[in-house]
Amino acid sequence: MRFKELFGDRGNLINLNKKSIYLFIILIVLFSALTLMLNSFKLLHPLIVVLSVLFSYFVIFLLYILQKHPKDLLNSLDLLLFLILFFSICLSIYMFIPSDPKGINTEHLEVKFNFYVVNNEISKNELLDYVKEANKIWNKYNISIVINNVEFVEINISDEKRTFLYTGISEKNTTEQNEKICKEEYMPIINSITNNNPNMSIIFIEGKGNSGRGNLCGHSFAIFQYEKLSLFGTTVRDLTGWNLAHEIGHIFGLSDLKENYKINLMNDKHKLFYKSDYLSQDQIERIIKDKSKNKVS
Numbered sequence: 599m600r601f602k603e604l605f606g607d608r609g610n611l612i613n614l615n616k617k618s619i620y621l622f623i624i625l626i627v628l629f630s631a632l633t634l635m636l637n638s639f640k641l642l643h644p645l646i647v648v649l650s651v652l653f654s655y656f657v658i659f660l661l662y663i664l665q666k667h668p669k670d671l672l673n674s675l676d677l678l679l680f681l682i683l684f685f686s687i688c689l690s691i692y693m694f695i696p697s698d699p700k701g702i703n704t705e706h707l708e709v710k711f712n713f714y715v716v717n718n719e720i721s722k723n724e725l726l727d728y729v730k731e732a733n734k735i736w737n738k739y740n741i742s743i744v745i746n747n748v749e750f751v752e753i754n755i756s757d758e759k760r761t762f763l764y765t766g767i768s769e770k771n772t773t774e775q776n777e778k779i780c781k782e783e784y785m786p787i788i789n790s791i792t793n794n795n796p797n798m799s800i801i802f803i804e805g806k807g808n809s810g811r812g813n814l815c816g817h818s819f820a821i822f823q824y825e826k827l828s829l830f831g832t833t834v835r836d837l838t839g840w841n842l843a844h845e846i847g848h849i850f851g852l853s854d855l856k857e858n859y860k861i862n863l864m865n866d867k868h869k870l871f872y873k874s875d876y877l878s879q880d881q882i883e884r885i886i887k888d889k890s891k892n893k894v895s
């Protein structure tokens with residue numbers, strides 16, 4: 599079997615009819631757009647693309663062998679692209695779906711937080727809505743986020759300091775560096791907002807860098823801010839409530855998940871598509887252990 603016969607050559611391409619050229623162009627655009635979009639959100643592993651291409655060639659190869667009149671399959675670039683697209687979507691869906699069942703927590707847990715709003719950046723009703731959204735996720739695991747108190751705090755804070763709150767503590771720094779930053783710069787700002795009571799605190803403050811941070815400097819607090827995706831001035835996706843739920847996960851002792859291909863509350867790569875509420879049994883047990891260790895409820 600000759601390679602040229604199987605996959606078409608220049609001559610075959612020129613002979614393609616108009617319909618298959620259009621289909622081919624549409625599929626190329628679709629496939630490129632999908633690959634670019636998924637890649638920018640770190641959703642598409644190169645392995646998925648390679649496997650999809652291999653599977654597709656295999657299917658075309660099988661069809662070629664099984665067909666009595668294989669000539670019809672010679673101009674099969676559009677079929678090839680269609681198959682690659684099909685396998686990419688199937689493999690992606692397969693890889694996103696967690697293999698373990700959702701975690702179960704049999705003992706109801708109520709966790710109280712003090713909420714702080716800096717310089718009236720969010721209304722009380724909005725805050726309550728976001729807490730409600732976070733609770734929708736945590737209630738699935740028999741955990742309730744309870745508002746102990748909401749305090750509106752007026753502070754004088756520069757844009758640099760706001761950005762510092764979202765970026766200052768970093769994995770790029772050494773532990774010693776982070777400890778020094780925590781002690782000298784970070785905690786003094788947090789303490790000025792929470793009146794030296796940072797534990798079990800959640801602060802709404804706007805700043806650049808991240809949508810939220812949680813459980814920094816050895817204290818159980820989180821900061822969060824609006825994260826809204828707007829199109830032509832209209833909010834199409836409000837991720838603020840999901841972010842709050844994610845940061846609470848950090849306060850509960852959970853770490854960010856680095857794997858790209860698992861939808862999980864602690865993996866914020868997929869929030870735009872899924873707003874995932876999945877937590878594994880391991881993660882639930884970690885939370886319960888953490889709570890009984892710290893005796894906070």
Ligand SMILES: [Zn+2]
Binds near residue numbers: 844848853854866
């Ligand atoms: Zn995180």
